[in-house]
Each structure stands twice: as C-alpha cells, then as structure tokens.
Amino acid sequence: MAKKVPNEEKTFIYFVRSGEFIKIGQSKRWKHRVANMQIGSPHTIITLLVLIAEPKLESKLHNWFRADHFRGEWFHSGPAILAYVREHLSECVSKLDKHDLQVFPKDERDEVVL
Numbered sequence: 001m002a003k004k005v006p007n008e009e010k011t012f013i014y015f016v017r018s019g020e021f022i023k024i025g026q027s028k029r030w031k032h033r034v035a036n037m038q039i040g041s042p043h044t045i046i047t048l049l050v051l052i053a054e055p056k057l058e059s060k061l062h063n064w065f066r067a068d069h070f071r072g073e074w075f076h077s078g079p080a081i082l083a084y085v086r087e088h089l090s091e092c093v094s095k096l097d098k099h100d101l102q103v104f105p106k107d108e109r110d111e112v113v114l
Contacts, residue, residue, distance in 0.1 A: 012093070013051045013058055015085055019043040021074045022081055024065070026058040049085045050094040 012030040016023050018041050027033040030050055038045045051057075061084075062069070068078035075081055 010052050011055045013053045013061070014047065015049040015081070017046045017048055017077065020077060021070055022048065022077045023073050024058060024061050024075060024081075025073050026055055047094055049088055049092050051088060051091055052093055 009028070011026055011028060013024070013026050014030045014034065016025075016034055016037065018037070023037070025033065034045055034047060062073070065075050065078070065081050065084075068075040068081055070076055
C-alpha cells in the first residue's frame with residue numbers, strides 16, 4: 001500500500017496570471033505564496049493551474065517557454081503556455097472548481113483566454 005504524502009512535503013508547480021503576465025513557480029504552500037503575491041500586485045492574481053510535481057519541472061517549464069520569458073519567473077501569456085495550461089487542467093490539484101481556473105474578469109483588459 002502506497003504511503004500518503006502530506007501536503008507539506010509535496011512540491012506544487014503553479015501557473016498564475018497577473019495582468020498580461022503568467023508566473024510559473026513552485027512552492028510547498030502554493031496558496032500562501034499566491035496570497036503573498038496578491039499583496040504586492042496591482043492586478044488580481046488568478047490561479048490558472050496547480051500541479052504536484054518534482055521541483056525540477058519548474059526549471060524545465062522555464063526553459064520550454066523561454067521564448068515568452070519576461071523577467072524572473074514571469075512570462076508573456078503566449079500560445080505555448082496557454083496550450084500547456086489547457087492540456088494539463090485535468091491534472092490540476094487546486095481546490096478551486098475548474099470553472100474558477102478559467103475566470104473571465106469583468107474588465108475585458110484582464111480577460112483570460114485559454
């Protein structure tokens with residue numbers, strides 16, 4: 001029988017959107033991390049995708065999407081990143097409803113198109 005791994009020991013890879021940019025990051029406490037990002041962001045942070053994965057996946061994703069790289073862990077929301085998010089929604093471990101992961105804010109300028 002497989003041993004269940006507590007959430008504190010899991011690594012979460014997350015994709016969040018702020019304005020026109022998407023951050024690809026990792027955290028053991030992703031909800032806390034996103035809440036802290038929100039404090040310093042003038043835009044609403046929208047969670048797009050959360051996966052349980054090995055920490056090295058984050059570096060691989062940063063490399064795969066380097067054509068859309070902006071700064072640090074932030075990327076332009078290019079078609080490759082949005083396609084990845086779409087393709088992996090079934091693996092998303094967020095407690096949010098899948099509909100919430102595709103939020104369309106009231107302001108058209110903040111619209112997420114997956």
